[in-house]
Amino acid sequence: MADPKGFLTTPRQEWPRRPVEERARDWDEVYVPGALLPIISKQADRCMDCGIPFCHDACPLGNLIPEWNDLVSREDWRAAADRLHATNNFPEFTGRLCPAPCEAGCVLAINQPAVTIKNVECAIADRAWEEGFAPPKPPERLSGKTVAVIGSGPTGLAAAQQLTRAGHTVAVYERDDRPGGLMRYGIPAFKMEKHHLERRLEQMRAEGTKFRTSTAVGRDIGADELRTRYDAVVLATGATAWRxxxxxxxxxxxxxxxxxxxxxxxxxxxxxxxxxxxxxxxxxxxxxxxxxxxxxxxxxxxxxxxxxxxxxxxxxxxxxxxxxxxxxxxxxxxxxxxxxxxxxxxxxxxxxxxxxxxxxxxxxxxxxxxxxxxxxxxxxxxxxxxxxxxxxxxxxxxxxxxxxxxxxGFSGPDREDGLVDQLGLEMEPRGTIRRDSGFATNVPGVFAAGDAARGQSLIVWAIAEGRAVAAAVDRHLTGSARLPAPIGPYDRPMAV
Incomplete structure (x- = not known):
C-alpha cells in the first residue's frame, strides 16, 4: 500500500475517451492514445489493500489485484506484469472487454467510486508488451501427449496456451479463416483493435501452439478421426446458437x-x-x-x-x-x-x-x-x-x-457442423454440453469448457474456464495436478 491515504485524497479518474465527433468517423479504439499511463499510478494508489479483498472473489480468475495495484503505484512495471500474468493469460483483452465485476466488489465501492481496476490492468498489459515483459514461454521439454482444442475464442486460447506451456503438443481448430473467435469477428475494432489479438497469437505460435483454421470439426474433419489422432480433446466452441x-x-x-x-x-x-x-x-x-x-x-x-x-x-x-x-x-x-x-x-x-x-x-x-x-x-x-x-x-x-x-443472446453451441452428434455428447436441457466436476464429458478423453458448457458468459469467465479445463486435461494426461484451476465447472458469480 504505497499511499495509505490515496483513497481519501485522490478522486477516481478513468481513461478518457476521444471526442465523439472524432471517433465516430473511424474504427480506432475509443480511448485517447497515451492518456492512461500518466494517471494510472495515482489511481492505483487508491487501492486500500483490504484485509479481505472482495475484488478477488468477484473475479473468477482470482487476479491478485491489491498486489499489482501496489506495484503499479511504485512504478515497478515488470513485477506488476508478472503478478498479473500469474493468473490471467490475456489481460489486454479483459482490460478492454470485461465489464469489471472486480470493481463492483471493490471495498472502496461501498461508499465511494471504486478503484479503476480495469484501467490499471490494461495499463500493465500494454506496458508489458512495450517493455518486452511478455516473451514467449515455450516448454523446457515435451510430454509426448497431444491435445486438440476446438475453438479459438478466449477459452480455447487460454486452454491451449496453458497446455502448450505444460509441454503438451496442442493444435487449435477454428472453423473461420483466422483464429480469435468472437474477439476476431464479433467484437468491433473500436472496442479492441485486432493487433492486440495478433500479438498474443504470435506469442502462442512461438511457444509451439499450432493453429488449424478454416477447419470445421464434424464437417471438414470427423470427430472420431480427431479422437483417434489426439490423446485428449477440448471443446471450446462457444455458445453460437443465437436466439x-x-x-x-x-x-x-x-x-x-x-x-x-x-x-x-x-x-x-x-x-x-x-x-x-x-x-x-x-x-x-x-x-x-x-x-x-x-x-x-x-x-x-x-x-x-x-x-x-x-x-x-x-x-x-x-x-x-x-x-x-x-x-x-x-x-x-x-x-x-x-x-x-x-x-x-x-x-x-x-x-x-x-x-x-x-x-x-x-x-x-x-x-x-x-x-x-x-x-x-x-x-x-x-x-x-x-x-x-x-x-x-x-x-x-x-x-x-x-x-x-x-x-x-445465445443458447448453446451450434450443432450444424455435426460435432455434438458425431461424438454422442450428452446435453443439458438448456442446450449446453453436459460435463462432470472435472470438466469431462460423457465421452472418454473429451472435455468441455467455456460458453459451450457454461452458457453465455463474460470474457473473464471464459479465460478462467480455459485455465481450469487445461488443469483438468493435464491431470488426465499426466496423473498429477500441475496447472492452476481458478474455478470449477459449477462455480457461478457471487449472488444474494
Whole structure:
C-alpha cells in the first residue's frame, strides 16, 4: 500500500475517451492514445489493500489485484506484469472487454467510486508488451501427449496456451479463416483493435501452439478421426446458437442476427471486403436487444453512417445506483444505468430522437414487422411492457426500420457442423454440453469448457474456464495436478 491515504485524497479518474465527433468517423479504439499511463499510478494508489479483498472473489480468475495495484503505484512495471500474468493469460483483452465485476466488489465501492481496476490492468498489459515483459514461454521439454482444442475464442486460447506451456503438443481448430473467435469477428475494432489479438497469437505460435483454421470439426474433419489422432480433446466452441424472435414478419428481408451483421463489418476492417453487404449506411436501423452485443451493433451502425439507430431493451430504465436490497455489494449489479462508448456516441449524435437520450427504448417489446411490396422490412411495431413483461394498453408505436438486428443472446453451441452428434455428447436441457466436476464429458478423453458448457458468459469467465479445463486435461494426461484451476465447472458469480 504505497499511499495509505490515496483513497481519501485522490478522486477516481478513468481513461478518457476521444471526442465523439472524432471517433465516430473511424474504427480506432475509443480511448485517447497515451492518456492512461500518466494517471494510472495515482489511481492505483487508491487501492486500500483490504484485509479481505472482495475484488478477488468477484473475479473468477482470482487476479491478485491489491498486489499489482501496489506495484503499479511504485512504478515497478515488470513485477506488476508478472503478478498479473500469474493468473490471467490475456489481460489486454479483459482490460478492454470485461465489464469489471472486480470493481463492483471493490471495498472502496461501498461508499465511494471504486478503484479503476480495469484501467490499471490494461495499463500493465500494454506496458508489458512495450517493455518486452511478455516473451514467449515455450516448454523446457515435451510430454509426448497431444491435445486438440476446438475453438479459438478466449477459452480455447487460454486452454491451449496453458497446455502448450505444460509441454503438451496442442493444435487449435477454428472453423473461420483466422483464429480469435468472437474477439476476431464479433467484437468491433473500436472496442479492441485486432493487433492486440495478433500479438498474443504470435506469442502462442512461438511457444509451439499450432493453429488449424478454416477447419470445421464434424464437417471438414470427423470427430472420431480427431479422437483417434489426439490423446485428449477440448471443446471450446462457444455458445453460437443465437436466439430467435418468433413474431409476425420475421421472414422479411432485412432482418438479421447480430452475428450475421458484426462479422461482415469486421471483415471490412480486415480488408476482406470493400463494403459490408449488410451495411447500415443511409438506413433506419432498429436493434432488438439491450445487451453488449446490441451496443456493439449500435456503435458499428453509427460508424457506417446509418440514417437513425434505435436500440430496444425489454427491461425498464435502470436506476443510476445499485439497489442494495436486490443486488447488494459486493455482487455485480446487473440493473444499473451504464453509458457505453456506443451509447455516448448515439446520445451526442442524436441517432434516435424518438428514444431515450442514448438511443435506447426501455421496457419495449417487439410485436411484429411490416414489409413493402418487395418483401423488405420497412417498419417495426412495439409496445411498452410492465415489470412482468405484459403489454401496457395504449403504448403501441411504430418505428421505421430498413435494417433490423436481433441481439437476443445465445443458447448453446451450434450443432450444424455435426460435432455434438458425431461424438454422442450428452446435453443439458438448456442446450449446453453436459460435463462432470472435472470438466469431462460423457465421452472418454473429451472435455468441455467455456460458453459451450457454461452458457453465455463474460470474457473473464471464459479465460478462467480455459485455465481450469487445461488443469483438468493435464491431470488426465499426466496423473498429477500441475496447472492452476481458478474455478470449477459449477462455480457461478457471487449472488444474494
Amino acid at each position: 430467435e424472435l418468433p413474431v409476425p414478419g420475421r421472414e422479411l428481408t432485412g432482418i438479421h442476427q447480430a452475428m450475421e451483421y458484426l462479422p461482415l463489418a469486421n471483415r471490412v476492417r480486415e480488408g476482406d471486403l470493400e463494403t459490408s453487404p449488410l451495411s447500415a449506411a443511409g438506413k433506419h436501423v432498429v436493434i432488438v436487444g439491450g445487451g453488449d452485443t446490441g451496443a456493439d451493433c449500435l456503435g458499428t451502425a453509427v460508424r457506417e453512417g446509418a440514417a437513425s439507430v434505435t436500440q430496444l431493451d425489454i427491461y425498464a430504465l435502470p436506476e443510476a445506483e445499485r439497489d442494495e436490497d436486490t443486488e447488494p455489494w459486493p455482487t455485480y449489479p446487473m440493473r444499473i444505468y451504464r453509458l457505453s462508448a456506443a451509447h455516448e456516441e448515439a446520445r451526442d449524435l442524436r441517432t434516435a430522437p424518438v428514444a431515450h437520450a442514448d438511443a435506447r427504448l426501455f421496457a419495449a417489446s417487439t410485436l411484429r414487422f411490416d414489409g413493402d411490396a418487395q418483401g423488405r422490412v420497412c417498419s417495426l411495431h412495439l409496445v411498452e411492457v410492465d415489470a412482468r413483461r405484459h403489454p401496457v394498453e395504449g403504448t403501441g408505436r411504430t418505428l421505421p426500420a430498413d435494417l433490423v438486428l436481433l441481439a437476443l
